[in-house]
Amino acid sequence: MRRHDREISELQQLEEILKQGRELNLAMLDGDQPYVLPLNYGYADGCLYIHCANQGQKLDCLSVNPQVSFCVSEVVQRVTGGTACEWNTRFRSVVGRGRAEIIDDREGKIAGYDVIMRHFGGQVGGYKEKHLEASLVIRIRIDSMTGKQSLPSR
Amino acid sequence: MRRHDREISELQQLEEILKQGRELNLAMLDGDQPYVLPLNYGYADGCLYIHCANQGQKLDCLSVNPQVSFCVSEVVQRVTGGTACEWNTRFRSVVGRGRAEIIDDREGKIAGYDVIMRHFGGQVGGYKEKHLEASLVIRIRIDSMTGKQSLPSR
Numbered sequence: 001m002r003r004h005d006r007e008i009s010e011l012q013q014l015e016e017i018l019k020q021g022r023e024l025n026l027a028m029l030d031g032d033q034p035y036v037l038p039l040n041y042g043y044a045d046g047c048l049y050i051h052c053a054n055q056g057q058k059l060d061c062l063s064v065n066p067q068v069s070f071c072v073s074e075v076v077q078r079v080t081g082g083t084a085c086e087w088n089t090r091f092r093s094v095v096g097r098g099r100a101e102i103i104d105d106r107e108g109k110i111a112g113y114d115v116i117m118r119h120f121g122g123q124v125g126g127y128k129e130k131h132l133e134a135s136l137v138i139r140i141r142i143d144s145m146t147g148k149q150s151l152p153s154r
Numbered sequence: 155m156r157r158h159d160r161e162i163s164e165l166q167q168l169e170e171i172l173k174q175g176r177e178l179n180l181a182m183l184d185g186d187q188p189y190v191l192p193l194n195y196g197y198a199d200g201c202l203y204i205h206c207a208n209q210g211q212k213l214d215c216l217s218v219n220p221q222v223s224f225c226v227s228e229v230v231q232r233v234t235g236g237t238a239c240e241w242n243t244r245f246r247s248v249v250g251r252g253r254a255e256i257i258d259d260r261e262g263k264i265a266g267y268d269v270i271m272r273h274f275g276g277q278v279g280g281y282k283e284k285h286l287e288a289s290l291v292i293r294i295r296i297d298s299m300t301g302k303q304s305l306p307s308r
Binding site: 127 | 156207210279
């Protein structure tokens with residue numbers, strides 16, 4: 001990171017951003033080209049959990065190459081002004097790297113859904129069998145992450 | 155795309171999402187690994203414009219490999235419920251591919267800033283020379299894009 005004055009390196013702060021976020025952008029490799037998607041997620045204990053159908057392009061990509069980059073970003077305020085120099089975006093974000101594992105056993109999927117439901121403040125359990133069968137969980141073990149922020153002065 | 159019932163393929167609708175968005179996620183290659191970042195942008199005539207400092211990791215990556223994937227996503231509504239099956243996210247998003255060009259001549263940078271300022275509804279011109287010198291514009295020519303939506307019924 002070029003702007004070290006904006007860096008967040010404390011794990012607790014990074015986790016707070018991941019816990020408050022609802023959508024992440026997941027970048028993977030599709031052949032030799034980057035491919036990014038917006039996805040809902042849950043976070044717990046150093047892992048991100050994503051719920052998806054049991055087929056599709058991202059599963060094809062991740063099966064070949066599980067290395068991913070992710071980003072969770074929150075725009076706190078957009079400052080506008082007369083000239084361009086007065087404009088500013090107040091934000092905080094986390095960008096990281098990890099490895100995706102595809103979880104397709106029933107118990108593993110339920111545990112993953114539980115993380116996602118808790119993340120969104122919802123009730124765990126009561127998942128319909130047909131939905132469990134037609135879906136999968138992608139778990140991303142975070143290998144590294146850094147945060148960046150530019151917040152309004154207090 | 156697996157869910158063709160959710161696909162947006164009309165250029166006008168795709169452009170509308172790009173014109174209304176304020177932040178995109180840009181995925182590139184850092185060596186052989188994906189790398190994604192959240193960035194403000196402007197859109198005009200099939201190209202995305204990003205303003206950035208004249209040094210940093212993304213420029214290093216894009217200089218080596220200009221192929222990118224981008225995503226602009228808007229969460230319209232989050233539907234909550236008692237059980238997991240009742241939860242839903244209403245959204246619309248565009249995911250695409252393009253090639254990044256680094257624009258470092260003064261006139262090109264001014265034209266790029268103009269696109270970004272217009273995109274945000276701001277006033278063009280009046281850019282300070284020291285900011286022009288310390289920054290660059292990344293122009294992404296969009297090669298392909300598709301949209302996806304799940305909107306509330308009217």
